[in-house]
Amino acid sequence: xxxxxxxxxxxxxxxxxxxxxxxxxxxxxxxxxxxxxxxxxxxxxxxxxxxxxxxxxxxxxxxxxxxxxxxxxxxxxxxxxxxxxxxxxxxxxxxxxxxxxxxxxxxxxxxxxxxxxxxxxxxxxxxxxxxxxxxxxxxxxxxxxxxxxxxxxxxxxxxxxxxxxxxxxxxxxxxxxxxxxxxxxxxxxxxxxxxxxxxxxxxxxxxxxxxxxxxxxxxxxxxxxxxxxxxxxxxxxxxxxxxxxxxxxxxxxxxxxxxxxxxxxxxxxxxxxxxxxxxxxxxxxxxxxxxxxxxxxxxxxxxxxxxxxxxxxxxxxxxxxxxxxxxxxxxxxxx
Amino acid sequence: xxxxxxxxxxxxxxxxxxxxxxxxxxxxxxxxxxxxxxxxxxxxxxxxxxxxxxxxxxxxxxxxxxxxxxxxxxxxxxxxxxxxxxxxxxxxxxxxxxxxxxxxxxxxxxxxxxxxxxxxxxxxxxxxxxxxxxxxxxxxxxxxxxxxxxxxxxxxxxxxxxxxxxxxxxxxxxxxxxxxxxxxxxxxxxxxxxxxxxxxxxxxxxxxxxxxxxxxxxxxxxxxxxxxxxxxxxxxxxxxxxxxxxxxxxxxxxxxxxxxxxxxxxxxxxxxxxxxxxxxxxxxxxxxxxxxxxxxxxxxxxxxxxxxxxxxxxxxxxxxxxxxxxxxxxxxxxx
DNA sequence: TGGGTATAGTTAATCGTTCAGATAACCCTC
DNA sequence: GAGGGTTATCTGAACGATTAACTATACCCA
Numbered sequence: 001x002x003x004x005x006x007x008x009x010x011x012x013x014x015x016x017x018x019x020x021x022x023x024x025x026x027x028x029x030x031x032x033x034x035x036x037x038x039x040x041x042x043x044x045x046x047x048x049x050x051x052x053x054x055x056x057x058x059x060x061x062x063x064x065x066x067x068x069x070x071x072x073x074x075x076x077x078x079x080x081x082x083x084x085x086x087x088x089x090x091x092x093x094x095x096x097x098x099x100x101x102x103x104x105x106x107x108x109x110x111x112x113x114x115x116x117x118x119x120x121x122x123x124x125x126x127x128x129x130x131x132x133x134x135x136x137x138x139x140x141x142x143x144x145x146x147x148x149x150x151x152x153x154x155x156x157x158x159x160x161x162x163x164x165x166x167x168x169x170x171x172x173x174x175x176x177x178x179x180x181x182x183x184x185x186x187x188x189x190x191x192x193x194x195x196x197x198x199x200x201x202x203x204x205x206x207x208x209x210x211x212x213x214x215x216x217x218x219x220x221x222x223x224x225x226x227x228x229x230x231x232x233x234x235x236x237x238x239x240x241x242x243x244x245x246x247x248x249x250x251x252x253x254x255x256x257x258x259x260x261x262x263x264x265x266x267x268x269x270x271x272x273x274x275x276x277x278x279x280x281x282x283x284x285x286x287x288x289x290x291x292x293x294x295x296x297x298x299x300x301x302x303x304x305x306x307x308x309x310x311x312x313x314x315x316x317x318x319x320x321x322x323x324x325x326x327x328x329x330x331x332x333x334x335x
Numbered sequence: 336x337x338x339x340x341x342x343x344x345x346x347x348x349x350x351x352x353x354x355x356x357x358x359x360x361x362x363x364x365x366x367x368x369x370x371x372x373x374x375x376x377x378x379x380x381x382x383x384x385x386x387x388x389x390x391x392x393x394x395x396x397x398x399x400x401x402x403x404x405x406x407x408x409x410x411x412x413x414x415x416x417x418x419x420x421x422x423x424x425x426x427x428x429x430x431x432x433x434x435x436x437x438x439x440x441x442x443x444x445x446x447x448x449x450x451x452x453x454x455x456x457x458x459x460x461x462x463x464x465x466x467x468x469x470x471x472x473x474x475x476x477x478x479x480x481x482x483x484x485x486x487x488x489x490x491x492x493x494x495x496x497x498x499x500x501x502x503x504x505x506x507x508x509x510x511x512x513x514x515x516x517x518x519x520x521x522x523x524x525x526x527x528x529x530x531x532x533x534x535x536x537x538x539x540x541x542x543x544x545x546x547x548x549x550x551x552x553x554x555x556x557x558x559x560x561x562x563x564x565x566x567x568x569x570x571x572x573x574x575x576x577x578x579x580x581x582x583x584x585x586x587x588x589x590x591x592x593x594x595x596x597x598x599x600x601x602x603x604x605x606x607x608x609x610x611x612x613x614x615x616x617x618x619x620x621x622x623x624x625x626x627x628x629x630x631x632x633x634x635x636x637x638x639x640x641x642x643x644x645x646x647x648x649x650x651x652x653x654x655x656x657x658x659x660x661x662x663x664x665x666x667x668x669x670x
Numbered sequence: 671t672g673g674g675t676a677t678a679g680t681t682a683a684t685c686g687t688t689c690a691g692a693t694a695a696c697c698c699t700c
Numbered sequence: 701g702a703g704g705g706t707t708a709t710c711t712g713a714a715c716g717a718t719t720a721a722c723t724a725t726a727c728c729c730a
Contacts, residue, residue, distance in 0.1 A: 002445070002448040002449075004685095004686055004687085005686065005687065005688095006686080014709075014710085015709065015710045015711075016686090016687080016688090016710090017688080017689075017709070017710060017711080017712095018708085018709060018710075020687070020688060020689080021688095021689090021709090024688080024689095026689095028707070028708065028709085029708075029709085030707085030708060030709085033708080033709085045442070045445055047445040047446065047448060047449040048449060048686080048687070049390070049448075049449055049451070049685085049686050049687065050386075050449050050450050050451075050687095051385075051386040051387075051389045051390045051395070051450075051451050051685085051686080051687090052386070052390055052685070052686035052687035052688085052715090053686080053687055053688080054386045054687090054715095055384070055386045055387055055390060055685090055686080055687070055688095055714095055715045055716065055717090056686090056687055056688045056689085056714070056715050057688080057714095057715065058687075058688065060386070062430075073412070074412075076412050077408070077409075077411050077412055084431075084433055087431075087433035088433050092433065093430055093431060093432050093433055093450065094430070094431040094433060095397075095428055095429070095430045095431075096419075096422075096428060096429040096430075096431070097428050098419055098422035098423050098427065098428055098429060107380070110337070110380055110382040111382065113337040113382060113384075114337075114382040114383060114384055114385050115385050115386075115428065116384070116385075116386055251616065277612070277613060278612060278613060278616050281586065281613050281616060281617055282616055282617070283618060339715095339716055339717080340716065340717060340718095341716080349679075349680090350679065350680050350681080351680095351716090351717080351718090352679075352680060352681080352682095352718080352719075353678085353679060353680080355717070355718060355719080356678095356679090356718095356719090359718075359719095361719095363677070363678065363679085364678070364679085365677080365678060365679090368678080368679085383716080383717065384715090384716050384717065385717095386715085386716080386717090387685090387715070387716035387717035387718085388716080388717055388718075389685090389717095390684090390685045390686065390687090390715090390716080390717075390718095391684065391685050391716090391717055391718045391719080392684090392685065392718080393685095393717075393718065
């Protein structure tokens with residue numbers, strides 16, 4: 001078995017309490033004793049058992065992660081890498097609670113309790129049937145990514161979706177476009193709602209009237225992008241520029257445009273969202289909004305840590321700026 | 336606080352031992368009592384505290400994951416989704432031990448012990464300075480993905496890299512290619528060694544001599560693919576077909592070919608490896624070997640579970656078949 | 671009636687920590 | 701040298717489960 005605190009205590013000739021105090025930064029320990037204990041700890045490679053530690057009510061240093069979309073989301077690794085930086089410097093481990101759906105009678109929240117999770121990060125877009133009430137009411141500090149929930153000890157972080165689309169529209173208007181479509185993602189998702197608002201206010205700023213038929217309903221997938229674009233192309237007066245809710249849907253839209261014998265950006269300008277790898281790799285390379293998911297990941301853990309440490313802290317609401325990456329899929333409006 | 340076993344015992348009018356027995360499937364409990372306890376458990380939404388449970392030496396139901404390459408690897412989410420299926424059905428949670436590099440004096444292995452991790456999955460390619468000796472000697476059941484380590488209680492799972500490249504070569508030879516290059520990845524990685532062998536045996540099968548100058552050294556990146564391809568193009572007698580160690584390096588190679596004013600597949604046929612998203616999205620779409628990372632992920636957990644449950648089990652060594660996806664980047668040899 | 675044998679349930683030790691409260695050791699002052 | 705005040709260290713009771721060892725009861729049979 002691994003060495004425990006008793007082994008250390010024996011080797012150092014002190015009681016376990018003293019070892020514990022040294023390890024937990026209490027000042028009521030003699031400098032020499034402290035020195036000696038630390039020496040033994042290093043020699044014996046002692047690492048306190050976290051189960052025992054969290055059992056007595058000490059911190060578990062565990063953060064749970066919950067994904068509404070499953071693991072296959074393209075941003076997941078980026079978010080995770082951002083999280084990793086903060087996890088390391090703050091000393092948390094990240095636990096993926098997989099049992100969740102196994103037994104319906106046990107909720108995710110109970111699973112969190114049973115694992116003594118100190119806080120939870122939730123990532124993904126809102127799905128109809130999904131409710132986070134139980135989680136929020138349980139009082140477990142929670143940080144949502146891309147979901148605008150702010151209540152109790154739950155706050156959120158997100159890209160500045162509103163500004164991103166507004167900026168894209170502004171850019172297209174500078175290129176002399178007037179007929180600009182918005183290819184929408186999942187309607188009830190927070191990100192999409194914000195983007196739609198950005199679209200409206202971008203148009204309003206330039207005094208271009210909002211047209212219902214220029215806004216497609218859909219989701220963030222490529223297939224939907226293809227279908228939605230076909231509908232726009234079938235309009236009597238099709239748009240000359242389209243802002244898409246994701247790079248994947250922009251790829252779908254691009255295929256639809258090319259299949260219709262038109263070209264990007266000569267006939268139609270296209271702007272994506274996300275700046276995933278494919279954006280720079282398709283031809284023409286996609287003009288898109290880059291989301292800083294690394295920062296979002298890192299900050300989500302930092303904010304959660306603050307929420308964990310301060311029970312009274314009002315829930316955070318943090319918006320991270322985005323960047324418009326101009327590539328080859330946008331150009332001046334014809335005529 | 337969350338309900339504990341005492342609350343359940345009190346409500347059911349039995350001792351905690353009886354509750355525990357019901358929950359752990361002991362048969363020495365009367366059917367009625369069992370029924371009543373389970374009823375209360377459900378009512379009170381009792382979920383046993385895993386810290387307490389693992390402290391008494393019971394199973395922690397925790398599997399650790401370690402990545403040699405950092406979190407940003409393109410396959411990571413696929414592996415993870417595969418893992419998820421098995422984790423759910425076997426009841427494990429997955430913990431990402433982030434502290435690891437924070438304090439050098441504490442190793443990953445100690446961190447595993449302190450978290451009472453039952454087994455570890457290691458993913459990534461071998462890096463020079465990296466040693467897994469401590470992990471293997473610690474006796475923690477370990478499953479390596481893409482690293483051929485088999486010793487003690489550590490086994491591995493990997494794609495059939497050898498067969499994959501051999502098959503690719505065979506396919507190119509059927510297309511009448513004779514001058515076939517291998518654009519190599521990180522030299523000491525297991526996957527790459529196997530692929531190189533597959534390359535040699537594929538050529539040998541067709542009695543084509545192995546040429547040193549047709550094998551580039553490199554890594555799995557796009558940049559390296561670009562550079563390596565340029566070197567091949569500079570040869571007096573450049574290859575007519577190139578098998579690449581990854582899709583990213585194939586993308587780099589394709590750029591090099593196109594920048595040289597040549598085209599794929601008319602002048603040079605190109606085969607990738609991995610079948611990541613970009614493979615089907617670049618033009619021409621990339622012929623490539625698809626790795627079944629979902630299955631690898633799922634099996635890695637299943638195998639690890641067997642290793643955990645049976646102390647005497649010889650370490651597994653599992654090879655998962657791949658698939659050649661024929662797209663547009665390969666064609667018949669000229670002339 | 672007595673004794674053997676299942677069966678059902680209880681008691682209490684245990685895991686490795688933390689920490690409140692007890693104790694010890696020391697110094698200082700009157 | 702008694703009393704008081706620090707400072708350093710120790711003792712032992714938690715925390716929430718599991719489980720070996722035990723007890724109580726019921727049942728059966730000679």
